[in-house]
Amino acid sequence: MSEGQERTPPRLFVDAPLGAGDEAVLSAEQGHYLRNVLRRVEGDPVILFNGRDGEWRGRIAALGKSRAAAAVETQTRKQAAEPDLWLLFAPIKRGPVDLVAEKATELGVAALVPVITRRTVVGGVNTERLRAIAMESAEQCHRLNVPVVHEARPLTQVLDAWPAGRRLLLCDETGQGRPITQVLAGLDPAAREAPWAVLIGPEGGFDPAELDAIKKRTIVTPVTLGRRLLRAETAAMAALACWQAQVGDWT
Amino acid sequence: MSEGQERTPPRLFVDAPLGAGDEAVLSAEQGHYLRNVLRRVEGDPVILFNGRDGEWRGRIAALGKSRAAAAVETQTRKQAAEPDLWLLFAPIKRGPVDLVAEKATELGVAALVPVITRRTVVGGVNTERLRAIAMESAEQCHRLNVPVVHEARPLTQVLDAWPAGRRLLLCDETGQGRPITQVLAGLDPAAREAPWAVLIGPEGGFDPAELDAIKKRTIVTPVTLGRRLLRAETAAMAALACWQAQVGDWT
Incomplete structure (x- = not known):
């Protein structure tokens, strides 16, 4: 991956509702991926979507071994239907x-x-x-x-x-x-x-x-x-x- | 693979010219594949093509460890151009x-x-x-x-x-x-x-x-x-x- 690509915020699917100020819990796999593969730390930006509330920008709020979560900040795209x-x-x-x-x-x-x-x-x-x-x-x-x-x-x-x-x-x-x-x-x-x-x-x-x-x-x-x-x-x-x-x- | 598929003659690309009565030498990989993977023996049918002379039906004429070849019998399809x-x-x-x-x-x-x-x-x-x-x-x-x-x-x-x-x-x-x-x-x-x-x-x-x-x-x-x-x-x-x-x- 080029340097430019490495800096792209990772895009993560979550189950949680997404709205400004919400906290979205990340799965154990996502936490592992952010921490050990992408080497991200708390405060780094992420992009979040859940299939219902559009796409949101947020930041890593917790990245421990037992729990990972993101703070949801601003919406980047509204939810739109995919072809059926x-x-x-x-x-x-x-x-x-x-x-x-x-x-x-x-x-x-x-x-x-x-x-x-x-x-x-x-x-x-x-x-x-x-x-x-x-x-x-x-x-x-x-x-x-x-x-x-x-x-x-x-x-x-x-x-x-x-x-x-x-x-x-x-x-x-x-x-x-x-x-x-x-x-x-x-x-x-x-x-x-x-x-x-x-x-x-x-x-x-x-x-x-x-x-x-x-x-x-x-x-x-x-x-x-x-x-x-x-x-x-x-x-x-x-x-x-x-x-x-x-x-x-x-x- | 189902039984029906196993009996389909293997289709092989060869370099040799293809015409009735010709013998087409097979590569070492093709010989290995016929013998050890498909478990074919001399006399078994094969389909041959070379990109120039159409498609031919033939039979395995030799299937030794050092040499494999097919006897070319009858044409099954004429050569046709692929889109460029x-x-x-x-x-x-x-x-x-x-x-x-x-x-x-x-x-x-x-x-x-x-x-x-x-x-x-x-x-x-x-x-x-x-x-x-x-x-x-x-x-x-x-x-x-x-x-x-x-x-x-x-x-x-x-x-x-x-x-x-x-x-x-x-x-x-x-x-x-x-x-x-x-x-x-x-x-x-x-x-x-x-x-x-x-x-x-x-x-x-x-x-x-x-x-x-x-x-x-x-x-x-x-x-x-x-x-x-x-x-x-x-x-x-x-x-x-x-x-x-x-x-x-x-x-």
Whole structure:
């Protein structure tokens, strides 16, 4: 890190309410990070956000081994809504799934939804680890909130309990969908305003009967991401970037 | 890996010319991988490509400790051109730069061009390692060629020797550019047909004077990727995906 970057106040997500004069308790990990990694001391500036009260400037008020806290001073940004975009993904191996959590946070998803498909090979999802990764990524990318990480559930169960009005962009690796840009550019105003989700299948693809059943749901729009075989995490990042660029808040 | 995936013939990039009846010598790494990782034996099928002669089906003809080779049988795909898209990126740390090489290959770049900027912090780029990563990624994503990995050079030198007609999409993290979709959707037919490059700055951004000088070049179109602060590798993947979706071969 350059000298200039070292002096940037660290950006921290907290649970506490944020208002001028408040004291925000920091987690043990945050205290350790400030003290032992960044070598900060009491009085040093920090930036705080909690997903509700915007972004605030403050100072380290306590940095002991048993307790760390910040004094909240002035608001630097008002709370603003992030696009309402979910990512549904079949559990994949640890490295790629960590990457998905980090990058999907940077790419502005509101929720990470692990879904078990028929061909899902990887057993469980450590949602606690994904939450920690999403939080760290949100701190770094200057988001004002942290994506919600759902517990893993079977895909059919998630789709059966689907919220009314939310659309689903299905990345269909069989190449049967229309090109993603054509689909997104052709959305009518109501569809552009709707909440969305992106669904990425497991490594090796969906079971064909399962894929057919997904496509029959009226909320689903299948798209293709070209003829190269993208890994699941690459397809996720590509589809999220295209959605943000064409429908979301990059427009 | 599921049983179905295990039986898929491995896909291998070779240097040798490929034609029916030819024998293609495999590298020591490929021999080791076939023998010790995939547990294949002589006679097992493989898929071969060399970036020139299309894709061929063949069989393992030799799989000894000192020599591995494949007998080339029948062509499965004719050689086809990939989009002529370069990625210029400032060297970043090992993990992220490896990710860039792997994902940019999946996202169909023709060349990876490491460029030294004024604020480039990371010293060197191990181009041999990036070549190996790009080759493995090309094998996995069913490309018919492998991206060329250039040696690192100063950005000004690369831009001074810029090939006539190639356009450059600058990811401007200061937010001064127009939204990427607006820029790409507004290209005239000549610009859509032109060869392109994407330029991603170093962690922490370009030096302001350097950024101004880049923007003055007529080949350059600055774009913005929204208001969240993307890491360099995330910006690279997002911009490549948007370009492929709107201008490249996902259309």
